[in-house]
Amino acid sequence: METLEKLQILSGAARYDASCASSGSRRQDASCGTGNTSQGGICHSWSDDGRCISLLKILLSNDCIYDCAYCVNRATNPVPRASFSAREVVELTMEFYRRNYIEGLFLSSAVMQSPDHTMERMVGVAELLRTEERFGGYIHLKIIPGSSSALVRKAGLYADRISVNIELPSQESLRRLAPQKHKQAILEPMSLIGRQIQESMLERKASRHAPRFAPAGQSTQMIIGASPESDLQILRLSEGLYRKMHLKRVYYSAFVPVNADNRLPVLASPPLLREHRLYQADWLLRFYGFSAGEILSDDAPNLDETFDPKTSWALRHPEFFPVEINRADYGTLLRVPGIGVTSARRIVAARRFSVITPEGLKRIGVVMKRAKYFITCSGRPFEKTGRQPELLRSRLLIGDGAGESIPEPPPKQLSLPGLFA
Numbered sequence: 001m002e003t004l005e006k007l008q009i010l011s012g013a014a015r016y017d018a019s020c021a022s023s024g025s026r027r028q029d030a031s032c033g034t035g036n037t038s039q040g041g042i043c044h045s046w047s048d049d050g051r052c053i054s055l056l057k058i059l060l061s062n063d064c065i066y067d068c069a070y071c072v073n074r075a076t077n078p079v080p081r082a083s084f085s086a087r088e089v090v091e092l093t094m095e096f097y098r099r100n101y102i103e104g105l106f107l108s109s110a111v112m113q114s115p116d117h118t119m120e121r122m123v124g125v126a127e128l129l130r131t132e133e134r135f136g137g138y139i140h141l142k143i144i145p146g147s148s149s150a151l152v153r154k155a156g157l158y159a160d161r162i163s164v165n166i167e168l169p170s171q172e173s174l175r176r177l178a179p180q181k182h183k184q185a186i187l188e189p190m191s192l193i194g195r196q197i198q199e200s201m202l203e204r205k206a207s208r209h210a211p212r213f214a215p216a217g218q219s220t221q222m223i224i225g226a227s228p229e230s231d232l233q234i235l236r237l238s239e240g241l242y243r244k245m246h247l248k249r250v251y252y253s254a255f256v257p258v259n260a261d262n263r264l265p266v267l268a269s270p271p272l273l274r275e276h277r278l279y280q281a282d283w284l285l286r287f288y289g290f291s292a293g294e295i296l297s298d299d300a301p302n303l304d305e306t307f308d309p310k311t312s313w314a315l316r317h318p319e320f321f322p323v324e325i326n327r328a329d330y331g332t333l334l335r336v337p338g339i340g341v342t343s344a345r346r347i348v349a350a351r352r353f354s355v356i357t358p359e360g361l362k363r364i365g366v367v368m369k370r371a372k373y374f375i376t377c378s379g380r381p382f383e384k385t386g387r388q389p390e391l392l393r394s395r396l397l398i399g400d401g402a403g404e405s406i407p408e409p410p411p412k413q414l415s416l417p418g419l420f421a
């Protein structure tokens with residue numbers, strides 16, 4: 001099979017992995033004359049400093065021995081199969097890098113023969129790129145659960161980011177939908193990676209010549225909506241992963257039905273709004289000091305579709321409000337809908353010099369259309385709805401978009417110019 005034919009199959013097959021990047025989109029009319037779009041090829045990821053980087057996103061192989069119910073590449077699906085050699089991936093990466101199409105590689109794979117066999121070949125790609133080609137670009141390697149600790153360690157020495165996909169939020173769902181996968185085989189490498197990253201950071205503090213281990217951290221991906229777990233279960237799992245395994249990101253991927261399988265739910269469309277709400281709640285876990293148990297409870301275990309999770313929390317906790325802008329500490333300010341990390345910091349900094357006025361709040365970047373219902377400024381309220389929760393809900397719904405319910409469209413995945421014409 002020609003390399004380009006393989007590339008078409010294996011970049012298309014990689015599009016369901018959201019753990020680094022955008023999901024695919026297709027544009028039929030490529031009348032601009034310089035390339036076209038395809039559902040596979042180049043994706044975007046974001047570096048620690050917020051820079052957007054383009055990655056060649058491919059599978060090493062889609063020839064899988066496993067049979068996960070939700071996966072297009074499962075062993076029993078009659079799809080075209082292809083596998084790259086390590087050398088082919090290296091050549092493609094270097095070629096696209098030299099042409100300025102990409103700044104790095106995102107390499108995942110189906111399980112060929114065994115986890116170790118697959119992982120060895122994936123690590124081989126990274127090793128060749130780093131040692132032979134002296135490639136200094138970004139590399140994200142997927143870890144195959146069940147591969148040896150030695151290979152996981154080696155992967156972390158060559159890759160910037162590594163990730164193990166947790167796939168489903170519980171052992172029971174794994175057993176039902178991905179019977180060859182086991183929670184322990186997924187958590188063990190995650191835990192090892194977490195420890196290695198911490199050790200490497202300490203060693204590099206002592207000596208800047210100490211080797212770096214996955215300097216961009218580890219991430220994972222969870223499929224949302226293929227199994228019956230509640231949002232609370234999902235958020236508790238994410239919370240544990242952030243705290244115990246030091247994950248950088250958990251990616252939530254709305255279940256896209258690609259197989260007819262009676263173990264899977266029948267959905268009219270992928271649950272994109274739920275995915276969106278989970279990302280918002282995840283943000284609260286990571287940057288706003290919320291715990292999963294505060295965002296949701298056993299009595300109400302799923303995220304509100306109408307309001308974002310912070311507004312929803314605020315509506316359930318009228319006793320917390322109003323918050324006085326000129327006195328509240330940083331953590332309290334972060335709980336106010338319409339006040340983000342940047343505006344909370346700015347408020348705390350500005351208060352050192354003068355009393356903050358309503359005009360000052362706007363200049364600072366507070367989203368007043370939401371915040372005004374929850375704050376006072378030098379004792380003066382902006383809106384007197386605090387003691388009438390129903391009125392507050394309807395004002396928020398009608399007036400200002402706090403109840404926005406349309407998820408942002410996924411970023412577009414670009415093609416490799418000219419290749420899939």
Ligand code: SF4
Pocket residue numbers: 064065066067068071072073074075109110111178
């Ligand atoms: S291991 Fe499961 S999810 Fe991964 S490629 Fe194979 S069938 Fe798909």
